[in-house]
Amino acid sequence: MSEFKFNEQNEKKFAELLTRYPDRASLSLPSLWMVQYQEGWISEEAMVYLAEKLNTTPMDIQSIASFYTMFNLKPIGKYNIQVCKTLSCKLCGSEEIRSHLQKRLGIKFGETTKDMKFTLTEVECLGACGEAPAMSFNDDYVGDLTIKKIDKMLDELK
Amino acid sequence: MIVKIISKNFDIEDSHKLEVAVKHGRYSSLKKLFSMSPDEVTEEVTKSGLRGKGGGGAPTGDKWKLMPKNHPKPAYLVINADESEPGTFKDRQIMEFDPHLLIEGIINSSYAIDAHHAYIYIRGEYVFWAKRVNEAIEEAYKAGYLGEKVGGFDYKLDITLHRGGGAYICGEKSALLESLEGKRGHPRLKPQQKEPEWFFGGPTVVNNVETIASVPFIISEGFEAYRAYGTECSPGTMLFGMSGHINNPGIYELPFGTSMKQFIEEIGGGVKGGKKLKAVIPGGSSCHVLRADEIDDITLDYESLKQHGSSLGTGGMIIMDEDTFMPEAMKNLFEFYHHESCGQCTPCREGCGWVDKILGKLLKGEGTPKDYETILSACEMLNGKTICVFAPSVAFIADSYLTKFKEEFDSLCKK
Numbered sequence: 352m353s354e355f356k357f358n359e360q361n362e363k364k365f366a367e368l369l370t371r372y373p374d375r376a377s378l379s380l381p382s383l384w385m386v387q388y389q390e391g392w393i394s395e396e397a398m399v400y401l402a403e404k405l406n407t408t409p410m411d412i413q414s415i416a417s418f419y420t421m422f423n424l425k426p427i428g429k430y431n432i433q434v435c436k437t438l439s440c441k442l443c444g445s446e447e448i449r450s451h452l453q454k455r456l457g458i459k460f461g462e463t464t465k466d467m468k469f470t471l472t473e474v475e476c477l478g479a480c481g482e483a484p485a486m487s488f489n490d491d492y493v494g495d496l497t498i499k500k501i502d503k504m505l506d507e508l509k
Numbered sequence: 510m511i512v513k514i515i516s517k518n519f520d521i522e523d524s525h526k527l528e529v530a531v532k533h534g535r536y537s538s539l540k541k542l543f544s545m546s547p548d549e550v551t552e553e554v555t556k557s558g559l560r561g562k563g564g565g566g567a568p569t570g571d572k573w574k575l576m577p578k579n580h581p582k583p584a585y586l587v588i589n590a591d592e593s594e595p596g597t598f599k600d601r602q603i604m605e606f607d608p609h610l611l612i613e614g615i616i617n618s619s620y621a622i623d624a625h626h627a628y629i630y631i632r633g634e635y636v637f638w639a640k641r642v643n644e645a646i647e648e649a650y651k652a653g654y655l656g657e658k659v660g661g662f663d664y665k666l667d668i669t670l671h672r673g674g675g676a677y678i679c680g681e682k683s684a685l686l687e688s689l690e691g692k693r694g695h696p697r698l699k700p701q702q703k704e705p706e707w708f709f710g711g712p713t714v715v716n717n718v719e720t721i722a723s724v725p726f727i728i729s730e731g732f733e734a735y736r737a738y739g740t741e742c743s744p745g746t747m748l749f750g751m752s753g754h755i756n757n758p759g760i761y762e763l764p765f766g767t768s769m770k771q772f773i774e775e776i777g778g779g780v781k782g783g784k785k786l787k788a789v790i791p792g793g794s795s796c797h798v799l800r801a802d803e804i805d806d807i808t809l810d811y812e813s814l815k816q817h818g819s820s821l822g823t824g825g826m827i828i829m830d831e832d833t834f835m836p837e838a839m840k841n842l843f844e845f846y847h848h849e850s851c852g853q854c855t856p857c858r859e860g861c862g863w864v865d866k867i868l869g870k871l872l873k874g875e876g877t878p879k880d881y882e883t884i885l886s887a888c889e890m891l892n893g894k895t896i897c898v899f900a901p902s903v904a905f906i907a908d909s910y911l912t913k914f915k916e917e918f919d920s921l922c923k924k
Binding site: 372379380405414415422436442443474476479480481483487491 | 583690848
């Protein structure tokens, strides 16, 4: 038995979702999201727990979780910054933005600051090409980025 | 040039709220819809010539007609909101400013194919838009537009929003269905004959957000009203996007057949900084790139772009100015394809990486005369040897960069 458990709200949501799909296998992605919102990341214990709930094996859950890039398989910082690096953003100057963020936070892409405050990642097209260069900051998009705008944002967080 | 069929309510304040949406005509198609038989609805959509707006451009009515009658398992409608093609950001406008149009379209389309449950598969990154659509779905349930008796008529419909997890390939409809079934998003083998898609063994139609959002207009105004816009083979309108080196990036609804050059100059406001245009990717990164001197007589419709050796795709145009170094642009896209290959087929998983690697070597100034040929042969290996069209389209676009801007690659291949 694993130590991870859905909280009451997610337990309720899971039961409700079961009624909305022809097969409980469909609940893998929604369940992984619920785990991630509850814990911030997806631990092995959580995968064992989900495997039981979804009548499958932990390995199966891991193979799904590792396929989709948005699931964090290790803990991440409080602020999750994901900068778009694909063409429209690149044409509009994302390279400058990307190197500034690395410098300012003192970490490289794929890393988390020691105080677990920031995680910085490069991602492929966010679908925010009209407001390039763009990034996602936790669950929100921030577009038309400039170094000034980023500095102001980060200053206000401290 | 700009028309407002799908985008009619986009500028209205609080247009996403049910009360405002209803005041501006949302759900008004239902009365007429339920006075028609499902077959009549399909026929109306077929006659309108509506084509899929997610990139493929397949006739929507024909897709619906593939649904078997009296199948023992329930039918499903699945909405593809996994918009991930670089340069494309149109479906999110519909979900942000008029989610009830999408729901109304889902009601229309589900009724036509006799489905009683529809799923909206939205890309994981679109958190704001997922919330927005979910709120609209809740409002629609409360107001009786969804549930046991849709709009008070004898028809039951549920809609469930399903969030992806960040995988470009899930925009491919069979990969999307695999993902919706809870698995890795690996595309399925294509059947030899035409048949519908399948979700847990139930016959299924997968349509793009914008396609479905076009249906209410066709049903309430009639197919002729839709055909009044656009061209004979590409009727109606589309949400075209512009990004990159352009003064007014954004999404604009235009009738098919609009001049590309005029669109770039008049609506887009021309190339940023008064520079000269060098190249245009017409509809998402998986289309053949076009040189500035090729676009003069191109009109924005499926046929014209095909004639010019490219495709309309999703209508999300990427504009590049004279200073863009094309091998760099190509490298950027290959990093994308390398990262997003689902890994199921070896030629694609390895090949995209090889090309990316060779391009990296060229840009570092370590190119040799052989490299140009090596890229071409790697692309040949990508073509026609995989389950889905991801690898062939990658090979196809590589070819367009390599041949149309050969001198730039040649300059890197000399040591």
